Amino acid sequence: MNIASLSKIAIKALGNNKMRCFLTMLGVIIGVGAVIAMLAIGQGSKNSIKAQISEMGSNMIMIMPGGDRRGGVRQSSDDMQTLKPADYEAIVNQSTTIANITPTVSSSGQWVNGNNNYPSQAQGVNTQYLDIRQRKVAQGEMFSESDVKTAAKVCVLGKTLVDNLFPDGTDPLGKVVRFGSIPLTVIGVLDEKGYNTMGQDQDDLALVPYTTVMKRMLAIDYIQGIQASAIDENKTNETIAEITDILRTNHKLRPEQEDNFTIRSMQELAEMISSTSSMMTVLLAAVAGISLLVGGIGIMNIMIVSVTERTREIGLRMSIGATGRDIMTQFLIEAIIISVTGGLLGILLGGIATWMIKIFANWPVQIDPSSVVLSFAVCTVIGVVFGFYPAAKASNLDPIEAIRYE
Amino acid sequence: MAKEIIKIENLKRYFKVGDETVKALRGVSFTIYEGEFVTIMGTSGSGKSTLLNTLGCLDTPTSGEYYLDGIAVKGMGKNERARIRNRKIGFIFQNYNLLPKTTALENVELPLLYNSSVSAKERTERAERCLREVGLGERIYHKSNQMSGGQQQRVAIARALVNNPVIILADEATGNLDTRTSFSILTLFQRLHREGKTIIFVTHNPDLALYSSRNIMLRDGRIVSDEYNHDIKSAEEVYRNLPVDTE
Ligand SMILES: Nc1ncnc2c1ncn2[C@@H]1O[C@H](COP(=O)(O)OP(=O)(O)O)[C@@H](O)[C@H]1O
Ligand SMILES: [Mg+2]
Numbered sequence: 310m311n312i313a314s315l316s317k318i319a320i321k322a323l324g325n326n327k328m329r330c331f332l333t334m335l336g337v338i339i340g341v342g343a344v345i346a347m348l349a350i351g352q353g354s355k356n357s358i359k360a361q362i363s364e365m366g367s368n369m370i371m372i373m374p375g376g377d378r379r380g381g382v383r384q385s386s387d388d389m390q391t392l393k394p395a396d397y398e399a400i401v402n403q404s405t406t407i408a409n410i411t412p413t414v415s416s417s418g419q420w421v422n423g424n425n426n427y428p429s430q431a432q433g434v435n436t437q438y439l440d441i442r443q444r445k446v447a448q449g450e451m452f453s454e455s456d457v458k459t460a461a462k463v464c465v466l467g468k469t470l471v472d473n474l475f476p477d478g479t480d481p482l483g484k485v486v487r488f489g490s491i492p493l494t495v496i497g498v499l500d501e502k503g504y505n506t507m508g509q510d511q512d513d514l515a516l517v518p519y520t521t522v523m524k525r526m527l528a529i530d531y532i533q534g535i536q537a538s539a540i541d542e543n544k545t546n547e548t549i550a551e552i553t554d555i556l557r558t559n560h561k562l563r564p565e566q567e568d569n570f571t572i573r574s575m576q577e578l579a580e581m582i583s584s585t586s587s588m589m590t591v592l593l594a595a596v597a598g599i600s601l602l603v604g605g606i607g608i609m610n611i612m613i614v615s616v617t618e619r620t621r622e623i624g625l626r627m628s629i630g631a632t633g634r635d636i637m638t639q640f641l642i643e644a645i646i647i648s649v650t651g652g653l654l655g656i657l658l659g660g661i662a663t664w665m666i667k668i669f670a671n672w673p674v675q676i677d678p679s680s681v682v683l684s685f686a687v688c689t690v691i692g693v694v695f696g697f698y699p700a701a702k703a704s705n706l707d708p709i710e711a712i713r714y715e
Numbered sequence: 716m717a718k719e720i721i722k723i724e725n726l727k728r729y730f731k732v733g734d735e736t737v738k739a740l741r742g743v744s745f746t747i748y749e750g751e752f753v754t755i756m757g758t759s760g761s762g763k764s765t766l767l768n769t770l771g772c773l774d775t776p777t778s779g780e781y782y783l784d785g786i787a788v789k790g791m792g793k794n795e796r797a798r799i800r801n802r803k804i805g806f807i808f809q810n811y812n813l814l815p816k817t818t819a820l821e822n823v824e825l826p827l828l829y830n831s832s833v834s835a836k837e838r839t840e841r842a843e844r845c846l847r848e849v850g851l852g853e854r855i856y857h858k859s860n861q862m863s864g865g866q867q868q869r870v871a872i873a874r875a876l877v878n879n880p881v882i883i884l885a886d887e888a889t890g891n892l893d894t895r896t897s898f899s900i901l902t903l904f905q906r907l908h909r910e911g912k913t914i915i916f917v918t919h920n921p922d923l924a925l926y927s928s929r930n931i932m933l934r935d936g937r938i939v940s941d942e943y944n945h946d947i948k949s950a951e952e953v954y955r956n957l958p959v960d961t962e
Contacts, residue, residue, distance in 0.1 A: 311831050314828045314829075315830075317828075318828065321817070322823075325816045460750070546742075548949050570891075621812065622814060624809075624811040624812075626812070626829075627797065627800075628771070628773055628800060628802020628806050628824070629800065629801065629806065629825060629826040629829065629874070630795065630797050630798065630800045630802070630826055630829045630830070630878075631829050632793070632794045632797040632798075632829075633793060633794075634794070635797075635829060642853075708773050709773050709774055712808065712812060
């Protein structure tokens with residue numbers, strides 16, 4: 310007996326009970342759909358994290374004042390002042406593994422140009438900031454080392470600030486705008502970056518020499534942080550160790566004293582986020598997988614009912630020459646047809662659900678082809694595994710008893 | 716001398732029911748030749764069905780020999796017996812046993828579906844021919860559940876004929892039918908007999924002995940008589956003389 314004829318018989322048998330067949334499939338459809346959608350969400354968020362990291366530069370290192378803040382303990386204001394320009398200079402002079410480095414200080418305030426106001430910040434950095442954050446000056450130029458030395462009253466504006474301060478479209482270059490009470494000459498305009506994957510406007514940025522922010526705006530002698538980029542993104546841990554040594558020496562910390570600064574690498578941050586997101590993905594997929602399993606049990610349940618109901622039919626088939634193997638194959642094919650058709654519809658449902666999540670919730674999603682292949686394979690296996698018991702039961706029936714069954 | 720289709724020697728079939736042994740067949744021997752129309756009679760529980768199931772290779776005897784078409788059935792495995800049923804035997808049951816929601820044609824094709832040496836085209840041709848033979852040429856696409864009992868039994872007979880069996884085995888084939896329909900079915904059996912088919916027809920109705928060529932009587936698992944009937948009555952005549960409206 311060939312598979313083609315048995316498939317024909319199986320399809321016919323399923324066709325005799327379309328509603329039940331569909332309801333049985335529904336378990337698989339929902340299971341597969343859920344698995345696909347969950348994996349798409351997981352993959353999407355992982356991708357977006359990756360994109361964000363490469364956006365920011367995966368070799369980036371951030372140094373913050375104060376000890377490790379992961380405990381969530383509130384920092385005193387003394388703790389926030391542990392980084393000085395001298396620390397920055399020590400790193401510049403002593404580190405061998407750093408490509409670029411800038412101190413960061415920022416001041417919040419109102420940008421003003423005539424009648425136009427825009428509340429934002431003045432980001433105090435040095436010239437290397439552009440390389441670290443992979444930004445460019447699109448118009449005009451970046452301020453120079455000597456501007457930093459002299460705390461020059463100059464600024465480089467992002468597109469959002471330009472649009473808000475010069476709404477009529479006049480060329481901002483050479484114009485004098487004010488930040489609070491301090492007049493600054495616009496010498497450059499940053500390249501346009503738009504929103505990042507976190508939804509932040511990367512063009513809402515104004516760069517000012519850090520010395521200008523420290524001396525003229527905030528009147529402080531400490532810096533709020535240091536950003537650097539390692540030469541080798543795979544050796545950021547060594548870079549962290551090196552900087553830790555330099556800063557501890559510079560702060561004259563004894564061995565038993567804890568660091569009064571915190572260093573984070575982008576890599577570390579990325580791993581943290583992506584491991585949380587992987588865990589979530591596994592969790593979600595597991596829940597979805599359970600519903601797929603329940604779908605499989607549904608198939609088994611219905612197949613057992615169907616074998617009992619069709620006992621006479623099985624007896625008849627045997628009496629006219631079907632072997633146990635023929636009967637077994639027929640019922641297995643029925644189970645596989647249910648699970649595979651359910652799987653296909655489930656993939657469709659998963660695709661639609663993913664699409665809706667993307668459209669309506671605006672989440673980053675991505676259907677990985679391997680997840681489609683995987684769930685399809687799982688479906689077939691489920692059909693075989695859960696169809697096997699009922700099919701074996703059918704094939705072991707005694708033809709005489711089966712045909713007399715009422 | 717005609718060909719031996721069935722030859723059984725001292726066939727016994729015991730069933731174990733709890734501690735007791737039910738002796739359904741206690742040593743039955745006979746030989747059936749090609750072209751015979753044999754009725755097997757006996758009261759309920761005399762072992763007719765057990766005998767027919769054994770002859771049909773659905774059941775295996777506790778002891779004794781059985782040759783079907785010259786082949787020793789004893790010692791055959793399940794799959795071999797399934798193959799024998801498929802190629803050499805045509806079964807007809809009291810309650811027709813048609814597939815529900817399935818056309819007459821598909822029902823008749825069924826045995827050939829389990830025979831991979833028959834092509835799809837040949838399968839349909841043979842099934843149509845058999846349906847015409849039993850007088851259902853106009854109803855091949857009717858669903859089994861839209862047919863009367865007599866029509867359903869005709870479909871079952873067509874199904875038993877479709878594989879060109881060496882023997883047709885019928886167990887109470889007219890048991891569920893009214894007298895008039897019974898005689899129309901019996902007429903069909905007589906015609907098949909005239910065309911050379913070998914038939915074993917099990918019934919508890921002693922009147923039917925008049926319409927077959929040989930009659931074996933069973934009682935408590937033993938043969939009590941085995942007689943040839945040289946004056947076969949025509950079922951068709953009886954059928955024609957019956958009043959049309961019997962209900
Ligand atoms: N599977 C079985 N298990 C136990 N006893 C059986 C079985 N099949 C038949 N018998 C017994 O064998 C005897 C003959 O039964 P059966 O061949 O069906 O008789 P008939 O068809 O002539 O009415 C009966 O007593 C019946 O109870
Ligand atoms: Mg009986």
